[in-house]
């Protein structure tokens with residue numbers, strides 16, 4: 721599959737950061753891209769990169785249905801979904817009980833329920849079309865880098881990590897269930913990437929050597945494009961790992 725010209729694509733959480741870089745790259749490659757975000761800045765981003773914009777929470781079923789219905793009524797189908805929206809907060813097993821309840825709902829809504837609802841909502845159109853691709857943006861805490869095989873994050877991120885591990889359940893099941901309709905489903909397990917999320921998380925005093933190793937969102941977007949361009953016979957049910965301090969290139973499929 722050399723070209724993805726005119727593909728109809730939804731990218732969630734694309735007001736800024738990785739989602740914005742992915743959407744921009746897909747527009748530059750000739751795709752018809754719709755972006756969603758709960759941050760109203762998504763409108764400005766869409767104007768800047770030449771995409772269509774929707775404002776809403778990916779965990780809200782009404783928002784999800786209205787985005788998917790609107791894209792289908794305008795373009796007739798959806799070829800690719802990139803479930804990129806996500807949030808991180810420090811959480812752990814000794815947190816205050818009230819915080820625990822609030823954080824569980826918030827993190828799982830943004831990171832897991834949003835991917836589930838969007839995936840469910842686009843599946844019908846993809847099945848009718850007998851083709852499609854869903855890519856869920858996960859983390860290297862799920863698939864650690866080759867030189868830290870047993871390292872699944874640094875602690876204080878239990879809910880974030882659990883919400884991203886849950887994406888494995890969706891990806892592996894959907895890859896099997898939807899294969900007969902030529903629909904691929906993959907996770908992109910990204911390591912430290914220079915975005916607003918990581919800068920906020922790391923604070924002012926982050927180790928400059930570590931900061932220097934961060935991946936560029938544009939490079940991660942380039943790898944996502946390569947996964948798409950593998951075409952209908954490409955990988956499915958794969959966790960694709962990209963790591964800070966390593967070359968940002970597409971690894972061979974594991975499946």
Ligand SMILES: NC(=O)c1ccc[n+]([C@@H]2O[C@H](COP(=O)([O-])OP(=O)(O)OC[C@H]3O[C@@H](n4cnc5c(N)ncnc54)[C@H](O)[C@@H]3O)[C@@H](O)[C@H]2O)c1
Pocket residue numbers: 732733734735736737738739756757758759776777778779804805806807808829830834857858859860909910911912913914915916917918
């Ligand atoms: N930056 C990294 O180092 C890194 C590492 C591993 C995984 N990731 C993942 O990459 C994805 C993109 O992260 P980023 O670094 O660009 O972060 P970011 O905070 O810069 O961008 C995330 C975007 O998602 C949106 N969003 C969050 N929750 C939402 C919701 N419920 N509904 C609608 N929009 C929502 C935010 O408003 C924001 O615009 C996330 O899933 C994140 O977990 C990032």
